[in-house]
Amino acid sequence: MGLPISVSHALIGGLIGAGLVKSGFDFGVLKVAGVAKIGAFIFLAPLIGMAGGAILMILVYWLFRNRRPAKVDRVFRVGQLFSAAAFSLGHGGNDAQKTMGMITMALAAGGYLASPLDPSTGKLMAPHVPMWVILAAHFAIALGTMLGGWRVIRTMGTRLTKLKPVQGFCAETAGAIVLFGVTAAGIPVSTTHSVTGAIMGVGSARRLRAVRWGVATKILWAWIITIPTSAIVSGLTYWLLDLVGLVSWADGLQ
Secondary structure: OOOOOOHHHHHHHHHHHHHHHHOOOOHHHOOHHHHHHHHHHHHHHHHHHHHHHHHHHHHHHHHOOOOOHHHHHHHHHHHHHHHHHHHHHHHHHHHHHHHHHHHHHHHHHOOOOOOOEOOOOOOEOOOOOOHHHHHHHHHHHHHHHHHOOHHHHHHHHHHOOOOOHHHHHHHHHHHHHHHHHHHHOOOOOOHHHHHHHHHHHHHHHHOHHHOOHHHHHHHHHHHHHHHHHHHHHHHHHHHHHHHOOHHHHHHHHO
């Protein structure tokens, strides 16, 4: 459909759905603080990105106010190489880590990874992430980026608002700053939400009508339904596997 959604929230919804069905819909199995933090940043990440994109765009407009547009375009075509690289680094630093975490969690739950004890507290620590898990996540996220279709790229690059090199630079830089900040704080956020907010911010800095708010509304609805839809699909999948006996068969392997 060409709608940019959050892979992070799809994974989180999947975890919630399977966990609830396995527990017999005991909501006590959910870590409320973690879910609340993620829920808050569904709204905070794009808002911070939007503010950052608008501020950067206004600053660049002011700094280059006496330069010819063609020259500004040439400067920021080169600048976009660096802003895109920074945003990609932020994307991998947040999104790829979530994939590694889920694989490591599954390996630990299945008894394939031991959780070491903290010598100072005697409590279990997070298991070590195997190198093959890290490399597999790197390879998969790079391959998906390379093979991804043009529908989402078209939505982000032309349908939401028209981006020139200077706007692309500001949006990518603002998105990267958001991602670096939340990753340092250990908060899993949506790369998509961050950069979509930044794109709307740079578009709004020109004029509010530069943003196609109808497209933005569709994207917002896609964000809202991602977690519950993923949870339903995950829960149904777990229920079907349990129905045919594959869950008990997998438990017997541990």
